[in-house]
Amino acid sequence: MDQNTLLKVEDLKTCFFTDSGIVASVDGVSFSVNRGETVAIVGESGCGKSVTSLSIMGLLGSSGKIVNGSIRFEGNDLLKLSKKEMRTIRGNNIAMIFQEPLTSLNPVFTVGYQIRETILIHEKISKDAAKQRVIELLKQVGIPHSERIYHSFPHSLSGGMRQRVMIAMAIACRPKLIIADEPTTALDVTIQAQILEILKSLKELNDTTILLITHDLGVVAEVADRVMVMYAGQLVEQSDVFSLFSAPKHPYTLGLLNSTPKIHRLSEQLESIEGSVPNPLQMPVGCRFHPRCPSAMDLCRQSPPPAISMSEREEVKCWLYAETKEAAGG
Template identity: 60%
Template sequence: MSESNVVLNVQQLHTSFKTNSGYVQSVKDVSFQVQKGETLAIVGESGSGKSVTALSIMGLIEKPGVIEKGKIELEQVDLTKINDKEYRKLRGNDIAMIFQEPLTSLNPLFTIGNQIAEAIKLHQGLDTKQAKVNVIELLKRVGIPRAEKVYYSYPHTLSGGMRQRVMIAMALSCKPKLLIADEPTTALDVTIQAQILELMKKLKDENNTAIILITHDLGVVAEMADSVAVMYAGQIVEFADVFTIFADPKHPYTQGLLNSTPKFYEKNEVLQSIKGTVPTSNSMPIGCRFNPRCPYVTQKCLNENPSLKKLDSGRQVRCWLVEEEGETLV
């Protein structure tokens, strides 16, 4: 991976939240890089730490949350070292986020045009008239019909798919270097979902934008991602390119996720499921965090939590069984 092409470099990120019983870690020792024009998918069940990782990158972790340690570099600028004012200059300009539920992310008291224009005027220094022209052009680019009318509309008057397109237009208004999309197609029907994904791919290709895609949908991952980080209980348990993940998953959790996905070519298929649930941040098991749900658990798994190992194939896996298979570790 060329260092000159790396947009985002996250190293050993630890994010915790203060509770009555002390600090509990929601994200522990997370590391990855994203290059220009690359789409990284972060997958895992609810409670795995995906959204907290994204909010940590955006600088939106509020008290009682805190980034305990780690490094988040956006083109070699360590975001953990800058103040709130400097972060606000970057947020929306160099780094943007599409939130999971657009209706709650848009302000119901302001028109669509007003909300998108605010970022354009703030970061690009345009006046109201120039910003309006840019907003209408953005709305047209994301496939919104009657853009001039939608400019004066309020969020509640639009459909879910239209609001999601507005969120994408807002996120891309300043042509960010990094776009984080947190479940961008949740609750949308399959037709609108396909349109949204196609729109994101088109805009990524046009602007060479790096994308972090957070999703539960492995079909979306197969369609969109170049590489995949599988998260479980606040840690990355497997990292590889998308073809390797789907063709040869190594971690039992990754295998479980793929096995629980319906396969259109198998008739009368009985879907598999992963037993149990993701542990909460204040009740992590001793040893490997996946051991209560793992079908291959050993005594070593019960006593020690494995580190993330880099195999000679280039992939990274956090599992004692992979080490015991005899793979050459770097």
């Protein structure tokens, strides 16, 4: 691995073993995240975004299993670590902000106690020193009256406050990588903006690397350096954020952008992507997007497209570009 590469995922396949059959929620996903970057994974609900993040964290549960691939963090394959070794990395080197803090925080303990315990598990410091750090962390994420909030229970806080608590818990041990899974879901627009500003300031202050999981392209435009577009368990496009918004390559990416409201075109009717996400137990043959794609060809219905490098930072899985590259002699 390049020294600048913090996380490298190669050919990841994660399956869930259900009564109805085996579901490959993540199928052949490969990407890397460099130190200090904010990389976003975007796509519709059920595309495999969150399962990718849970695979990295080792939190799939009893029914989920990684059946192929590697996940390297600072050169070490996380899939080869024991549960004890993974617990040492989780929270200490890699932390996660979950999309629903009320279900992630323990309702019977105060928020201060829960963040303090996170610190005490990974560091040998006194309880008083840990408490003082928690109070400073709460201030850092914009929580007023932090000493009072330290003694509060999760249910007594607003959604925005609880999300701030989750961020404070995530950064408690100064992790190198934060995975933020839909961190602004169910929050109003004003609070969303505040949460995004906190994440951006923490990245600059601590040089933290962020892997952002979201379906909101507005959030992507606000904070991401690079974007990975996911569809039906596979990455269909990877690009820097400016190229993605100015010149999207994959028809699915174009559909997502066209279905997003734009402030200068509020009077226009939004476009929609025809059809629906395929049943994970019955994935289409060939390109998985072809039943919904306005540009689908016979080849798309027969064979899955390869990953085609369009430039040093752009990659797309689409037969349209395979033909273009071939015609150009690439």
